[in-house]
Amino acid sequence: MISFKKQLLLSMIYTFILVLLFQSTALSCTTLIVTPGATIDGSMLVAHSDDNHLIDQRIIYVPAMDHQEGELRPVYCSAAAIDEFPQYASFFYPRINATDRGPGYNTPGFPQSIPLGYIPQVAHTYAYFDGSYGIMNENQLMFGECTDGAKVQLDPKPEKLIFYSSELSRVALERCKTAREAVELMGKLIDEYGYYGTGETLPVADPKEAWVMEMAPSPDETGGLWVAKKVPDGEIFVAANQFRIREIDPDDPDILFSSNLFEIAEKHGWWKAADGHLDWLKTVSLGEYNHPYYSLRRVWRLFSMVAPSREFSPWVEDGFTRDYPFSIQPDQKLSVRDVMMLMRDHYEGTEFDLTKGIAAGPFGNPSRCYGPNDGQGDVGNPNRELLGAWERPISVFYCGYSTICQGKADLPDPIGGILWVGLDKPSETLFIPFFAGVQSLPLSFSQVDTAQFSRDSAWWAFNFVSNWANLNYKAMRADIALMQDKYELKMLELLPVVQKTALEIYQSNPDLAREYLTNYSTQNAEFLVKEWWNFADQLIVRYDDGMFSEPKKMAQQVGYPQEWLDLTDWSQGPITYKKRN
Known part of the structure; x- marks a missing residue:
């Protein structure tokens, strides 16, 4: 019988191999916001596909709790940030093993999670749904998420860089009722306790107001860089593994940012005052994540489906294009079912339709299984040679789960808020x-x-x-x-x-x-x-x-379709006794 320690070691070795093969697919998601003015029933909708088969797929209910004065809240390391960190007992599964998060996170047989640090606890924390990232709390505060490429990617450092977006979202869900309150709290935590990991986009909304918060590690290896922008009511926001906020106007009341942003950017030669308004995307990243159109194709697809009258082109000059605005008005207002259908897309009916062509096989399979021969790797290495790459759809085979948070301002929070959970791939799941x-x-x-x-x-x-x-x-x-x-x-x-x-x-x-x-x-x-x-x-x-x-x-x-047979050597099969030339 294999011992637990040996099982854990084998699991870690296997996971390490998978990460080497699939590092570009392991942390990549699609997320969107549909504001109340853009929905049929006035709901706020926040959708997120957690596209990561390596990571813990549990949906956990964290109960509301009361805490003693002077109590501290542990901040745990996140394997979703970059990789597993065994020194902090941070694994792909379980993502957290700690009794302080309620019974759902008590996983017998695994080591207890080791905090990177602590922050002062509050007297009462709210109940919330949790996954790889925080999802929604009892006050109808809701989150989405996607990972972005950034110029700087840092490992956690105890007591110095202790927050990744996952724990930031959880603290916000524990303590906040509104989106703006959540953004301000997360920004303060980044400034005070430091941010590690990858670039991140966090859509955050309440039933009335939606914000997009984006963050990246600081090259000074202390604190962190972050910006946030309000989504105008009546509009839809989309992100797909690339920062979406551009110019930072210090006088815009609908934009918030870290106090050291301009100082750090100028210090490291990323921006200077003579350039005009700081372009967040250009300042902290090298553009698109993974390979050309890995991110932008999904932004184009969602925008083109909700606003076909805009006639957005799928082709752009480069990864810093301005062809796709921060947010747009849809041609028609959307329902929650419309959003479910958007999340199930494989570019059907377009020139990128993954259900067509020889790679789809005889039965139109849109899944493209990635491997070492595919174009992969972060934008952090823009000089790497790309020999080929599949189109990256919204509904991807390695999705672990997807969520659609729905909030309504005209109902009490326990009744107006609904979390729609779709386990595994959106196109084949049922939203519950x-x-x-x-x-x-x-x-x-x-x-x-x-x-x-x-x-x-x-x-x-x-x-x-x-x-x-x-x-x-x-x-x-x-x-x-x-x-x-x-x-x-x-x-x-x-x-x-x-x-x-x-x-x-x-x-x-x-x-x-x-x-x-x-x-x-x-x-x-x-x-x-x-x-x-x-x-x-x-x-x-x-x-x-x-x-x-x-x-x-x-x-x-059933057999095979004739058009697919014509692509094979089927017609050259043994239909006569003559030797094949």
Whole structure:
């Protein structure tokens, strides 16, 4: 029997190999904000795809807590920042193992997380949903996230550089009710306690107001650099692994920034006053992340889908293009279901359609499995030779989970806030709602180990269906779409009824309303996960051995499309007894 220590060592070696192979895909996400004036029902929407199969896929509920005067809050290292840090017991799984974060983060059999430092604790912290990054709290404060290339990338330093964006977002969710309050707190923490890791974009919103905060390590290796910009109501913001804030006007009330930004930029030759307004993107980064169009293609795609009248071009001069504004007005207002569909995109119907061409195989599979022969690597090495690169879609095969946070100002926070969770790849998942006022999450969502298949895990249900669809993507994607329509549309139809009932209870007994919302969210989620496992079993039979089966018509031969056969040597097969020339 292999000892725990040996298992842990083997796991670390395996993970290290994966990081070497896939370092450019391990930390890359797509995120967007849809402000109330741009939505059909006046909701604030913040979406995020956590595109990282290496990292802990658990969705954790962190309860509200009361703390003693003089108590300190530990700040833990994050493997999502750059890599695993065994010296701080910071691993891809579990991301945190600490009893001070509630029962969800108590993972037996693993070492306890070691703090990089401490900050003063507050008397009361709010409940929130947590993933690789903080997601949403009980006050309808919500986050998105994407990793960006930066000129400087630093390792954590205890007591000196202790914050990465993940812990910043968690502290904000623990202590804040509004987006501006969260931005100001995170900026203060960066200034005082230091920032390490990669460049980061954090969309942060409440039901009324949305901000985008971007941050990067400082070349002085102390403190950090950050800026934040308010998203105008009625507009949509998109980011995809590249900084999106440009000019920093010190007189603009809708822009905030670190007090040392101009000083540090000038000191290191990144900017000078004669240049005019400091361009944040050009100042702290080398442009686009990974390879040309890795980031900008997704920005173009989302903008072109929500505002086709703008006729944005997918082709730009370079990674510092100004062709795509910070935010835009959509041609038509969006619903939460519209955002779900945006997150499922593979450039269908465009010249970049990943369901077309020889690489998609005979059944139009949009997944492109990356390896050592692909164009990879951060923009930190712009002179590397690129021999080829796949288009990077919004819905990518290595997505671990995606979230859509929905906030409504006209309802009490526990009822108006909804977290829609889609486990695994957005295009093949089901978005499942949890109200901000719930007091727990189903165990199947918070107990996930991607190193061990389990039918007790909700994540594995959706991951299995997504992987099984690779056998015949075109056919199974149609089956999946029918299931998504069936359940997502039904949930959207029922939610106003649930909210109305909860509101009636809340007016006389807020605690009972939270209990009602918890029971509804849990029972609904458990039902849907069970349905997805049943669906998975049906797909196994229906598409067994490359054929199609249904009751009384089993093992129907499907074969390959003629247009794909024409690309192969099929026509040169043994159709005569003559020797092939």
